[in-house]
Amino acid sequence: MAERPLIAVVDDDESVRESLPDLLHMFGFAARAFASAEEFLASGCAGEARCLILDVAMPGMSGEDLQHELKLRRETVPIVFITAHGDNVLRPRVLDQGAVECLFKPFSDTALLGAIQAALKVE
Numbered sequence: 001m002a003e004r005p006l007i008a009v010v011d012d013d014e015s016v017r018e019s020l021p022d023l024l025h026m027f028g029f030a031a032r033a034f035a036s037a038e039e040f041l042a043s044g045c046a047g048e049a050r051c052l053i054l055d056v057a058m059p060g061m062s063g064e065d066l067q068h069e070l071k072l073r074r075e076t077v078p079i080v081f082i083t084a085h086g087d088n089v090l091r092p093r094v095l096d097q098g099a100v101e102c103l104f105k106p107f108s109d110t111a112l113l114g115a116i117q118a119a120l121k122v123e
Contacts, residue, residue, distance in 0.1 A: 004030040005120060008049040010040045010066065011082070012058040020053065027113055037061035037069075046075040051119040053112075056083035056090065056102075067097055078119035082107065 007029045009020045014035075021031035032049075034040040038061055046052075052070075056063040063081055070077065079099045083090065086104040094102050101115035 004028060005050040006030045006032065006045075006048050007051045007053060007116060008040060008045050008077070009033040009053045010035075010037055010058075010063070011053075011055040012036060013055065016055070016082075023109060023112070024116075027116070029116070037063065037066035040066065041069065046070060046073070046077055049077050051100075051116050052077045052079045053116075054079050054081050056081050056094070057085050064094060064097070067094070067099065071098070080112070080115040080119055 007024050009017060009024070009031060011017055011020070011033070012035055017033035017035065021033050024031040032045055034043065036058060040046070054063040054066060061069070067079055081094050081099050081102040082105055083102065084105040086102065091102040100119040103111055103115060
């Protein structure tokens with residue numbers, strides 16, 4: 001059996017950290033959830049993850065800060081941003097910085113799966 005691609009979820013919202021990995025498992029992926037960008041960086045998971053589902057607004061290091069830090073570290077994990085605070089400026093900005101997609105909460109399972117599939121093709 002082929003190894004399932006690892007999808008990392010970084011979100012300060014506990015309900016997202018509990019529900020998204022279950023959904024990702026149903027889609028056939030492995031998943032690990034982190035409560036903060038700092039926790040994700042400390043885990044060493046950046047080198048293993050095939051896609052990063054990343055909240056934009058978090059206490060401490062924001063999703064955009066993490067995106068920038070990963071670039072500085074030359075970690076090339078594709079990023080799908082998720083946010084409840086989206087606007088017409090945010091989405092183009094994070095896409096210009098290299099994100100694969102930016103989904104506004106609540107998003108559909110289909111939209112998330114499509115974004116992950118696009119991210120896995122980026123590698």
